[in-house]
Amino acid sequence: MRLYTRSAGEGLPVVLLHAFPLSSAMWLAQREGLAEVCKVITPDLRGFGGSVLGGDDPSLDVMADDVVRLLDSEGVDRAVVGGLSMGGYVTMALCRRHPDRLLGVILADTKAGADPEAARSNRERIAAAVLQEGASVLLKELLPGLVGQTTVRSRAMVFGRVRGLVQSAPPTAAAWAQRAMAGRPDSFDTLRAIKTPVLVIVGEEDEITPPAEADAMVEAVPDGRLTVIEKAGHLSAIEQPEAFNRAVAEFVAELAGGSAPRG
Template sequence: MLMYTRSAGRGLPVVLLHAFPLSSAMWLAQREGLSSSCEVITPDLRGFGGTPLGDQEPSVDVMADDVARLLDHREIDRAVVVGQSMGGYVTMAMCRHHPDRLLGVVLADTKAGADTEAARANRERVATTVLAEGSSFLGGEIMSAMVGRTTARSRAMVFGRVRALIESAPPGAVAWAQRAMAGRPDSFDTLRGLTVPALVVVGEEDEVTPVADARAMAEAVPDGRLAVIERAGHLSALEQPEAFNAAVAAFIAGIAGEARPHG
């Protein structure tokens, strides 16, 4: 079972799935900013944040099944699922395997396409290296790609927090997640078949999953929309939490309005 933090707020249940290689600790500003209007649930994906890794083969589908079991455990039929980066891959796996559990989805700084052969090889290189050397090497390996230039230049506290979260990630979880992400399928057909609303969020300075990719994802969803977060890179929820929260809250309010009985 996933370890998680749940807010005391009322309203629609909203599950926030964290980025690689962070933990649910990245969602502090969202727990504070969204809990007045939503029931915010922030699980740690397997291996991260003290959650057991288990012995299953690496797969984003396994992580999606974990989220579905969490909803069962909390007796929640359907929720809005928000996934950032790796969390977005897990959210798209939820769309494939557990579509009946979704009220809507938010896909933040993620991509629908499968990895290229070169990208898969690089993930395996990182997985092998982190198992041999530990997670401290990740700071130099991926830090420059994780945040935007504005954060790197002028938000030293955020930059330092991200680096600390990255370097404290358990090596086994890092390797497992890299291999899980390497094996994920293309999800554009999944997006085209979505029957719930989707919000695609992207930092305008995100070089890992750029705005053009996010726009293609939003356009693939029958009821899709795009929000671009200014002065943010790949971790828009951490870099510009107020703008991120505002976009997500507006999206959720729209879903809540549609779900409210009329008469």
Template sequence: MQLYSRSTGSGVPVVLLHAFPLSSAMWLAQREGLAPFCRVITPDLRGFGGSRLGDDEPSLDAMADDVVNLLDQEGVERAVIGGQSMGGYVTMAVCRRHPERVLGVVLAGTKAGADTEAARANRERIATAVLESGTGILVEESMPPMLGATTKQRRGMVLGRVRGLVQAAPPPAVAWAQRAMAARPDSFDVLRGLRVPALIIVGDEDELTPAPEAQAMAEAMAGTVAGARTAVVEQAGHLVAMEQPEAFNRLVAEFVKSLG
């Protein structure tokens, strides 16, 4: 699968994978803010934005392979792979399937554990509803916990951008991605086996993957060769890269510089 992608900057390649159910449009501030420090590559994951969905069965492994195919197309041997929320799940799948292509890892607003049975059932409920009735259920149910209290109260522009991206998500891609995430395995074994540096970012107002999830990932990597650094961003919820872009960019730029 060939992914549509936007790239800016030069230097160390940094691939940023977007959250569900958004697109690479969420990384606008990163393409602008990180370009002086690295080569920023922001693909639309399959079915979202400008990328086709294809006929494969729902699978994060398929999404991970798409990312590596993009690296091949871009002439990139190894890259920092980073993801927000669903993008973090895909990042861990890349680490599982293609560790030799990973230079470093950024995990933002995400978690390593698999879904519970209740969570899987809820994903299927939403997938079915979206296919039958469109993305209204995402705006009503999925979007509110994606944003922190500060954003809801003070950042109307961010709220509007997120709503627009959620409403633009194609129902078939939404359903496919929900089913792919529901089927994902536990990834703590992947984190324990990492041999590259990692940066974990979490918003202090994140309701979906709060700080204990970030801490659990950091503890899994505590015994690895390179270890992990955890950063808590204040006044940010689940979509920390959109809610506090300057803080997010600063953390990622420092991380990339530390890779030497």
């Protein structure tokens, strides 16, 4: 299958995996803002942003293997790999399946626990509904929780951009991804086994994967640091890109042997 990717900059390769149900377009501010400190690679996960969905059964492992094939095609042996929300789930799957490809890990606005039964059932309900009714289901069911209250109150342009990204989600990809996320395992053992440094980022207003989830991940990893981004919700990279980029740049500098402080 083909995985669309967009790259910017030179230096340490940093792969950023997008949230559900968005595309790599969410990383525009990161491609621009981080290009001076690293090579930013922002693929579209299968089915999103023009990439091919293919015929595989829904699985985050499939997505993780896609990312490794992308690294191979780019000639990248090891990279810093990170993701936000669903992208974080894919990152943890990659940590589990391909730990030798990692220089560092970034987990943003995501969580390590598996879905309880009620959440899995709700994902299946949304998957079925989006196939019948289209992206309007995602706007109604998901959009209200994707950004923080500060963004809702005072950043109309940001909220409008997020709405447009959600509205652009292909229904078949959205349904496939919901089912993939529903089937994901608990990843706390995966976190405990990570041998590289880990940066955990969370928006202080994130109600989908709140700061308590971030705290639990930092406690699980052997070498972790936490950055809480003020006045941001679940899409912290879009809502507060400067703060997000600063945290990533400091982490990358640390990995590259710089003296940046831990977040």
